[in-house]
Amino acid sequence: MPHPTHPRTVLVTGAAKRLGRSIALTLAAGGWQVAVHYRSSQQDAMDTVAACAQLTGGSALFDADFEDETAVRALLPRVVAHFGRVDAVVNSASLFEHDNAETFGFAALEKHLRSNTATPVLLAQALHQHVADRVAAGEADAQGAVVNLLDQKLWNQNPDFVSYTLSKAALEAAGTMLALALAPRVRVVGVAPGLTLTSHMLSDDKFAQLHALSPLGRSSTAEDVAATVKFALENRSITGTTLLVDGGQHLMKFDRDFSLM
Template identity: 80%
Template sequence: MPAPAASHPRTVLVTGGARRLGRTIALALAQAGWQVAVHYRSSIDEAIETVAACAAFTPTDGYFDADFENEAAVRALLPRVVAHFGSVDAVVNSASMFEHDGFDSFSYALLEQHLRSNAGAPVILAQALHEHLQARAAAGEAELQGCVVNLLDQKLWNQNPDFVSYTLSKAALEAAGTMLALALAPRVRVVGVAPGLTLTSHMLSDERFGQLHAMSPLGRSSTPEDVAAAVRFALDNRSITGTTLLVDGGQHLMRFERDFSLM
């Protein structure tokens, strides 16, 4: 993506950018020269720290809260970022709800929560970015193109019966990516990035995480830095839209009967 005019330095909104994978993505993009707007839900201290870390590389002083289960809050988010920075050129949808359920505990309520956060919010933010860029183009900015990157999961290509609502919501987001790529072209490109096992959790010991991380054709799954590099590539390559980059060491090529956290 070519750098826009000096009056509009490149700005990216990274949802869930305060911590974990979102923070690594935010820092990588700041190092690449992007102004980073850091979204958070409740982790304000981490958001402030991430913004300060990004500011070592590029002028960045924006952190924005929003509960992605609240449609009004989601619709207000991008306009808030625009009001702060003056413009936005890209959105990275990294924020994700990840609560366990199986088919024995499936409920409408948990599915709706996942769909709102993991699929509904990214669609609304893509819509808002498109409207913003259309308005800028109408005001005279030439060769203007934005990008949305949606964080998916290799689970979609290697399904198991764990985390049912989460998986359904990510499947919905993957389908939405295809539809959005068609609907928002040529103004906005839409690209998926699907990591494998990348970060440990309270459900895995460090030793077990290391063992599972090595279970791939390449002998290693994705690191946060691998995923951030793929996001940066997706943002910069003007010929990519409507597809997904699987960044997982080939884990999607293998068969796992259970989710990693339950193995």
């Protein structure tokens, strides 16, 4: 999106903390106005908005429960109403709850599909309609971009987190279909991190050990992923593909998910 004549605005889902916050701050530092989505972490979202506002001209927070289709469909119009326009969506929010072949059931899969697959598709649909409306209003060169956060485990599967993995595999497939369906006005790109941030399931020492398990001797950092998201949003030639940002972890075979190793 070279030499914009208006402030570019991006909706980043799950931007209150962790990877979503890093993405929001990187984009704000690059001049993007950031709509910070959160579900329940309101104070964290307010902190992210404040940090973004120090870096760029505008930021605001928007809550939505991604298990509620009505709330999902209303989200992008709310952002448009606030900023006047939206140029991009980054689908960073993700449900990540453990199940396996023994514990798998309809309820867990449906919950993951709503949050991790259906919501990004609906937001891409809404962005495409918004861009089409701008074209109809006389903005002939209106363009949009969607970045979906995926996971290197799609190229290096293990039997853990079955519902989560299925939902991300469906999102990867949706990215291809949407790239075809929404062209030429909206591009759709996947970004697939490796092990990036630690969690309550890993000690600091264990995280450092696992992070080093890659051909490059390091997996992705939040800064690596955020920089790739920014690149994908701003490079007008990329659509319908996924950028793996994992130090090559997808080239190695792991028998279990990192959190259970």
